Amino acid sequence: MKPAADAALSGSTRARILQAAMRRFARQSYEATGLRDIAADVGVNVAYVHRCFGSKERLFRAALEATLWPDGLFDGPGDGLAASLAREVLRQRDGGEIRAFDIVIHSFSSPEAARVMADLLAEEFVAPLTERRGGLSARRATLVAALLAGVGILRDVVGAAPLREAGAGELEPALAGIIEAIMAGGDEAAD
Amino acid sequence: MKPAADAALSGSTRARILQAAMRRFARQSYEATGLRDIAADVGVNVAYVHRCFGSKERLFRAALEATLWPDGLFDGPGDGLAASLAREVLRQRDGGEIRAFDIVIHSFSSPEAARVMADLLAEEFVAPLTERRGGLSARRATLVAALLAGVGILRDVVGAAPLREAGAGELEPALAGIIEAIMAGGDEAAD
DNA sequence: GCAAGTCGGTCAACAGCGGTTGACCGGCGG
DNA sequence: CCGCCGGTCAACCGCTGTTGACCGACTTGC
Known part of the structure; x- marks a missing residue:
């Protein structure tokens, strides 16, 4: 052929x-x-x-690896980071578009996939994020990852109604606010 | 149980x-x-x-269903809710103890399990939580669920180092704070 | 100009597992 | 004696990742 x-x-x-x-x-x-x-x-x-x-x-x-942040997710201005993370997670995929996020959220479980993701989480998310946002601890960066992963899973895999219904425009700022709160959160003992 | x-x-x-x-x-x-x-x-x-x-x-x-919140997770005082949710998620399981949470975080993916969990998420988490905490929207309750699920997965399934290392005592208040921030967050447009 | 070797790719098979099914069986109450 | 309940046994059928043998075409060396 x-x-x-x-x-x-x-x-x-x-x-x-x-x-x-x-x-x-x-x-x-x-x-x-x-x-x-x-x-x-x-x-x-x-x-x-x-x-x-x-x-x-x-x-x-x-x-x-081939789907990882094709568009330089962390390249924008540092202060819009939370918003762009929120937008990326809630973005509607149309046609053949493929986000790394979609792969990740569908393949938790299965030890083999988890092994791969543990590596990439550290190298490709936590590291860039802490670097981008000076002073952000790896722990809080990972908490951001956890929130994003959870939202993606509940929304796109489990199909939780409150996260799927229409107003992405309403959900997005709320999510961005939470992300910001996580990253900003030095109100407890420094971590 | x-x-x-x-x-x-x-x-x-x-x-x-x-x-x-x-x-x-x-x-x-x-x-x-x-x-x-x-x-x-x-x-x-x-x-x-x-x-x-x-x-x-x-x-x-x-x-x-048999593992669901054996100890009445939502029965405590309403203002300690965030803290007790954080504690529950980060709690170390010893011996044969089984949390519903453990089952949930291991079986995202697989459509069959997801179907089951979609039902139970609404009935057994979002509903009690919104009821317990008056004025909390289903959306924000689900965001709390997403955070908890994400943390559980990254910590116990994927094994993300920053969430596993020693100081659960340090992680717990941070997580509680975030949960509180999600539930309290009416600072954006009312949702 | 021809042999040799590599590259891209096929084919059939293996070995093992998965959930599910139907036939069967021993004991026990009526 | 019958029939139900708790439980076994063997088998089915479809699927899985993986393997080794093979093959045609093209490039390379002599």
């Missing part, structure tokens, strides 16, 4: 596999996603998917 | 299966927990576990 048509976009089959994996992992859990599903999406054989990435866990890691 | 029935029924094989299920689901994910594991714990045949509860999902639901 000649991939001439979509060559420009996806070029190598490996890249297309990766993108299919990203799409799958962003919509289902790690365990619910089979290598055969991904292979079928791309139109290749299962064996090749496996041989291409070594193992399912490594494919998951690659997919997650 | 029914306090008296618990001891009395400990003889009943069905009750022992339920308890074994609670233990398993509190330590592994829904998907990672097999009916055969549970059956082996109790010392009965897999088929009986299935026939006893109808399906794996129903067993999960029964196990989760």
Whole structure:
């Protein structure tokens, strides 16, 4: 089969596999996603998917890393950070768009995925956030991550009604306020 | 959990299966927990576990319901609510103790478990919390749930270092403060 | 110009697990 | 004697990640 048509976009089959994996992992859990599903999406054989990435866990890691903050989430002005985090979490995904967040919130549980995420949480979220916001402790940065993760899960995985209903415009400032409160919170003993 | 029935029924094989299920689901994910594991714990045949509860999902639901807030989490004084929620989430489990929380945080993902949890979140957390704390919106109550879920997951499932390290005594007041901030937060437009 | 080797990819199979099912069985009350 | 209850046993069927053998095309070396 000649991939001439979509060559420009996806070029190598490996890249297309990766993108299919990203799409799958962003919509289902790690365990619910089979290598055969991904292979079928791309139109290749299962064996090749496996041989291409070594193992399912490594494919998951690659997919997650490939989605990490494509748009420089932490690049904006420091004082708008809380707002942009809130916006990112509540953002509606349209079409084929894939957020790292979607992958993360669907694959808690499953020890393999958790291992991957523990690494990336520290390197790709806590570190940039504390660096961006001087004086912010790793603990409070992780608490921000916890809030965002919880909101994402309850909203998009569990489907909690109060977080899904219409007014994202109402939810967003509230969430931003809470994030700000967490980051600003030095009102207890310094941590 | 029914306090008296618990001891009395400990003889009943069905009750022992339920308890074994609670233990398993509190330590592994829904998907990672097999009916055969549970059956082996109790010392009965897999088929009986299935026939006893109808399906794996129903067993999960029964196990989760049986662990729900055994000690009346919302019964304390209303103003200490944030603190007691924080304490509950960060509490160290010793021995065979099983919190509903442990089951919940291990089994996000998996659609079957999520379905169960969506029901119970509304009925068993949001409703009591808003009732206990007059004027609290369902949205903010759910945000509290999100924070607690996120903290539990990052701490106990993913194993994020900043939330696990020693000082629970330092983390707890910070968490309580954030919870309080969420519940108190009417500083934005009323929601 | 031809052999050798690598790259991209297929195919079939393995080995093991998962929940679920239906047939069966011993004891016990009526 | 019948029938129900608690429980076992074996099997089914579908799925999983993973493996090794193989293959065609293209590049490289001589």
